[in-house]
Amino acid sequence: MTSKINFFKEAVKNLKIVGTVVPSSRFLANRMLKEIDFSKVNVLVELGPGNGAITKHILNRLPPNAILICFEINNCFYKQLLELKHPQLVVVKSSAEKIKEELSLLGFDKTNHIVSSLPLTIIPDKISKEILNSSFDVLENGGTYIQFQYSLSYFKKLKKVFNTFITLDFEPLNIPPAFVYRCKKVD
């Protein structure tokens, strides 16, 4: 409950960046992750982890030699994620459109999957386009970009990048209920 209250306080102060005042439910986290074959994951990226509502579920499923790289721009959430002190978690305080450069600095050029809770609709168009294009570039072939949204407003933009390889799912047990896009990279 404390983490929900902390999230609420920080989100209210930064609504234009956070995009919601309630962290995702475990039901939404499970729906986001359910089609990832974690036994084959080496590097997984999370964009917009907040205070870790989905991050915790990723870490619980990660095989021992794999790592999770999180991109978070909010200083308070960044510090909270560092406090998790998880040996397989790397937290980068950088905006998601820098994904390529930051992965390269860490010695990686590809990721198996990207899990995103970024509030795409309130991120300026130029930046959100950069985020989607760079995400596509760093995904390995066959990897997925998984994004939740509270509306269907981004479907067309995701289609421009991922073509027709997108499936749509829905999680009613979240506040508010959310759509989940799974976008597969097919070169």
Ligand SMILES: C[S@@+](CC[C@H](N)C(=O)[O-])C[C@H]1O[C@@H](n2cnc3c(N)ncnc32)[C@H](O)[C@@H]1O
């Ligand atoms: C809707 S919240 C999701 C938080 C958490 N993942 C959850 O599901 O409860 C969106 C998060 O994205 C972060 N964020 C917004 N724009 C970002 C960007 N350009 N790069 C990285 N993180 C960003 C916000 O600070 C916030 O923590």
